Amino acid sequence: MNKPYHMVTRAEKESAAIIEQFCQANGQILLPIVNLIQSASQVVETVIHEIGVQTLEVILTLSAEQVAGPQTPGKASGDIRWHGSQRGQVQLADRKVHVKRPRLRHRTDGEVNVPAYDRLRTDRGLSERMLGALLRGVSTRDYQAVLPEMANTVGVSRSSVSRQAIEASSEQLKQLQERRWEGVEILVIYIDGQRFASHHILSAVGVDIEGNKHILGIESGATENAAAVKRLLTRLRDQGLPTDRKYLFVIDGAKALRAAIDEVFGAEQPVQRCRNHKLRNVIDELPKDQQGQTLNLMRAAWKVKTADEGEKRLEQLARFLERDHESAARSVREGMAEMFTLQRLQIPGSLHKCLATTNIIESSQGGVQRRTHNVTRWRDADMVQRWAASAWLLTEKNFRRVIGHADLWSLAAILGRDIKANTPASKKEKVA
Secondary structure, three states, rough: OOOOOOOHHHHHHHHHHHHHHHHHHHHHHHHHHHHHHHHHOOOOOOHHHHHHHHHHHHHHHHHHHHHHHHOOOOOOOOOOEEEEEEEEEEEOOOOOOEEEEEEEEEOEEEEEEHHHHHHOOOOOOHHHHHHHHHHHHOOOHHHHHHHHOOOOEEEHHHHHHHHHHHHHHHHHHHHOOOOOOOOOOEEEEEEEHHHHEOOOEEEEOOOOOOOEEEEEEEEEOOOOOOHHHHHHHHHHHHHHOOOOOEEEEEOOOOOHHHHHHHHHHHHOOOOEHHHHOOOOOOOOOOHHHHHHHHHHHHHHHHHOOOHHHHHHHHHHHHHHHOOHHHHHHHHHHHHHHHHHHHHHHOOHHHHHHHOOOOOOHHHHHHHHHHHHHOOOOOOOOOHHHHHHHHHHHHHOOOOOOOOHHHHHHHHHHOOOOOOOOOOOOHHHHHHH
C-alpha cells in the first residue's frame, strides 16, 4: 500500500522557524484575519490553506492575547492567565489540521476558551464538502491526493471520509424528506424507479407552472412494489402536496403505481403512460424483422390529433400482430387509453415532447448514476437511500426548465388551476 511521507529537511525547519519569528514579531498584520475568524461563521479557507500551520498557531496566540493580554513569563497578573499549550486540531473546508493551541485559565473559574480556536473547531460544512467530492467521482482511497499541500494534515483516512459522508448524506436525506410543497404550484409529477445493485429507489420529480423541475421525494422500493409506491405518495401528501387538485402523472405503467395514485390522490387524476416504455415492451416481444415497421406505426399513431384516431390505429396494429405474435398484440392493447391522455386533454403539441415519456426523470436519474458509480458495495437500503438523496440534490442544481414551458399555463387551465398570474395576457399587462 502506498503511503505519503513528508520528509522534513534542516532547511525546511529553519524556514518554518523564520516564518514563526516573523509572524510573532509582526502580529498586527494578522489581526484582521483574527477578527474575521472570531466574528464570522465563514473563514477565508483559501488563506488558511496557504499560510501554513506556524502562521495558524500565531493567529491562535493573537486571539488568546485579546482575552488575557500579552504573555508575561514569571509574572501572573489579571483574572485570566496563560496556562501553557497543548495539541489540538481545527477544521478546514476539506480536512482537519493539527495545531499547538494556547491554554488560558481564569484565576477561580477554570478553563477559558480562545475565540479563534473555538471558531476554527466549528464544522463549517466539512462533512458536506467531503460528500460533494465523493459524489463528483473522488473515491475515499484517493481523497487525500486532491487536498491542497499543508503540513500535519489529518482526518482524511478512508474510514474518516466514510464517517463524514454518512453524516452529511443522512442530513441531506432528512432535508429532502422535510421539504414542503404548499407554496409550489406543481402541475406534472413524474415517477420512476432506479436500480442500485440489488436495491431499488423510487423517485418523484415535479414540474411547476414556470417549467422548473424539483425532486419531490424518494423511497426504497420498485414501481411494482405497492407498499413502496404508497409510502412515496403518502409522504408527498404529508409534505404539503395537496390531494384535492389534479396533476398530470407521467409513469412507466406499473399497475401498483397506478393503483397507488388512485388511492392517495384520487381516481380522477389524469395519467400519461410513458410511450418509450410501451415501445420497448412491444418490441421485446417481436423478432427483429418485425420491430422496425411496428415502431414506425406506433410512433405515427401517437402523432395524430385525437385520442380516438390514435387508439383506432393501435388497435389495427394489434389485430395484425396477434396472428403470429399474440404477446406483442396484448402489450399494444394494455393501457392503450392512457397512451393518449395528452390528446384527450387537448394539451398543446409544444408540450408533448416533455410530457409523453418519463425522459425527464430518466435523464435526471442518469445524473444520479454518474454521481454514485464509484460505490462498489451497497450495504443496505439505508445506505442506498442516503446516497440517492445526496446525488439527487446535487443533480437538481443543474436542472433546466422543461421544453415548451411557455405553454404550461394552458396545462394549468386544463387541470383547473388558478392561472391569472401566469397567462401570456396577464404578463403583457404587467409589462404595460
